[in-house]
Amino acid sequence: MQNFAFHNPTKIVFGKGTVSQLGGLVAPFGKTVLLVYGSGSIKRTGLYDEVADQLRSVGAKVVELSGIEPNPRLTSVRRGIELCRAEGVDFVLAVGGGSVLDAAKAIAAGARYDGDVWDFFMHKAKIADALPMGSVLTLSATGSEMNGNAVISNWETKQKRSFGSIHTYPRFSVLDPTLTFSVPRDQTVNGVVDIMSHVFEQYFSLTTDVPLQERLCESILLTVIENAEKALEKPDDYAARANLMLCGTMALNGGLISVGMANDWASHGIEHEISAIYDIPHGAGLSIVFPNWMRYVYESRIDRFVQYAERVWGIERGGKSDEDMALAGINATRAFFTRIGAPATLSFYDIGEEHLDVMAREAVLFGPIGSFKKLNEKDVKEILTLAL
């Protein structure tokens, strides 16, 4: 186990009907609230009215920023920052999925920074302060509700980049599983893949002597696998939706499940390059990339892949070699993704070889990526080629 620091100050308020606590949660942070949301599905479901009532009940003045994109764009973030300055916003409230939360975090950080917010994503400046922000989550996927990370797309430069800061942890996140009942099938699937991928990025590690962390990772994977198809079959299955929501939050809650472990995150880096150019859903991109990443890297530490096959997929050793076990676990991952309807190849989105070189070059912009196996430009190109 490596030395580590862990600090996650986000308060979670979880369960059916908890949006009714929103007013009291927002009130301590001031009077002027920037309400950030997406395409307007929250108006159809009635959530918008409920949130507005809560804010009104504590006398908040509401400034709105709607239309946050599924891969949230720098232009929206800049618009939000301008609103914060013009209206003297005290608090940023995100109502939506990970994209809306990420945009809200970038706005909160940018509003307290004199330079351009994109500096944070290009490692040109560090976040030293941010407006307080909070969230009402409507999608189980990114874990953004309990961490300080944000991923934003710069459509002009075709770059999709992330930051992480202690200053951009939500002060609170309201997690009501019933709000995810109306999430369409494909978004539910993408969320499941995203949650599992977050665990993979932490679980496939070269760090040894971390038996508790390994088991915490496996606990989430097993629970997601067990509940995903239940939620797909019966979208209003409260227990299944609640279990997925809790798994999504725990999978990336400031890195608790992998404290003291080297993380990888190469697959996320590769996926970001794909969706930076093609604007495909993040979870779908991960479904395409991850099994291919696994096939490319498993020899770095075959015992971890053997353990994965045994503990997560229940594959029995029998007379199988380590290699056979590892590959069986990888194949089981692919088969599960396919069974729930997640895509397997870039060609599913009509993506060919045209931009693979650009993606590979951009993926290693700040140097080789990953730690389970360090990947250079050539490695990334090979994984992308496997994914065609």
Place this chain on the structure above:
Amino acid sequence: MQNFAFHNPTKIVFGKGTVSQLGGLVAPFGKTVLLVYGSGSIKRTGLYDEVADQLRSVGAKVVELSGIEPNPRLTSVRRGIELCRAEGVDFVLAVGGGSVLDAAKAIAAGARYDGDVWDFFMHKAKIADALPMGSVLTLSATGSEMNGNAVISNWETKQKRSFGSIHTYPRFSVLDPTLTFSVPRDQTVNGVVDIMSHVFEQYFSLTTDVPLQERLCESILLTVIENAEKALEKPDDYAARANLMLCGTMALNGGLISVGMANDWASHGIEHEISAIYDIPHGAGLSIVFPNWMRYVYESRIDRFVQYAERVWGIERGGKSDEDMALAGINATRAFFTRIGAPATLSFYDIGEEHLDVMAREAVLFGPIGSFKKLNEKDVKEILTLAL
């Protein structure tokens, strides 16, 4: 799963040599520090000097309170509160095990309260504020390093009582596993039993549809069982000590592993009555109480005990009935405690029937205890009698 709120603001700094970060961690909270510690073992190990150097390096004025007892006493807490007031203390730093941390929390809360600190333990007042406190942990056991709970003994009234508050979470806890290398064998054993008992209090629950939480609990139990004997055989086994330390913290970190679940805590209540009168180590008392509690209550929800036997102790179903499985799991628990040297009966401490009635009555002072099975005075007396 039940609705829940979760908020754990404690920062954890974990690993070998992390005491070197102490000065920087304390500095933001002010200049006058109350240093709370126990019998003086930290002077023998050199930790005292290291802590003093760190505090000196940031120009802190140090006020000392030493001699905190293994079952920390109200008299010591009151002495600490007086010191805080007399010296204008800004920050309370606990250096030691759970007892020292608990005393420091009670001091921190009492120093910001006009009435008597014992009010908090007798449910006569709620903690509304506390001095900031932090810790350097020297023993893996109570989880006090990452929660807001404290247990204090009132030796005059023979009462051992607890409180919990968001205001008494440590602002930081420094967890260096090498500081536990010198923990004597019996204290290591008691710590192991304490950690496992904290998980039991959460795991044996009537709440259903909590598969992730169940697995998180099982993950800790499996990891403790796997590492306890390694640490006992080789007290300076870093990996084993680090794993136990992380398990201790995770087992009771504000209830993260059992969010949305009814907790029990009856066994702790019963043990507190024993050690309130006989001053035996808490972990030893739990080793005596818990298997007997299990035998008394398992029929409340036999499937949870069957799962416990299967997943934690690897007991194979074969042709066994639910009852046989449950009892096999309970027996495995007892056998493990005995194998590592934890006591099985009250008679080990020459405790007879003399005070069982008082203990049973005091245990239910505020009403029946437990939720897996609600226990009244008669039930407690029966469990204590089983433990003779």
